[in-house]
Amino acid sequence: MTTRCPSCGWPTTDHVHPVSRHGRTAYLRCVCGLWLVLDAGRVVATAGGPRSAIVPSP
Numbered sequence: 001m002t003t004r005c006p007s008c009g010w011p012t013t014d015h016v017h018p019v020s021r022h023g024r025t026a027y028l029r030c031v032c033g034l035w036l037v038l039d040a041g042r043v044v045a046t047a048g049g050p051r052s053a054i055v056p057s058p
Contacts, residue, residue, distance in 0.1 A: 015029065
């Protein structure tokens with residue numbers, strides 16, 4: 001079973017930004033911009049919101 005982003009459904013195994021790992025806890029940013037906190041491969045928390053990684057054009 002593949003763990004997916006709760007916001008957009010993208011698989012967490014196919015992330016855009018590098019993963020920060022601390023033991024069995026991992027932090028990554030989904031393609032939709034949502035920060036995901038994984039514990040042993042399961043999403044346990046999120047931060048920010050979809051599209052939070054988008055920088056407005058000047």
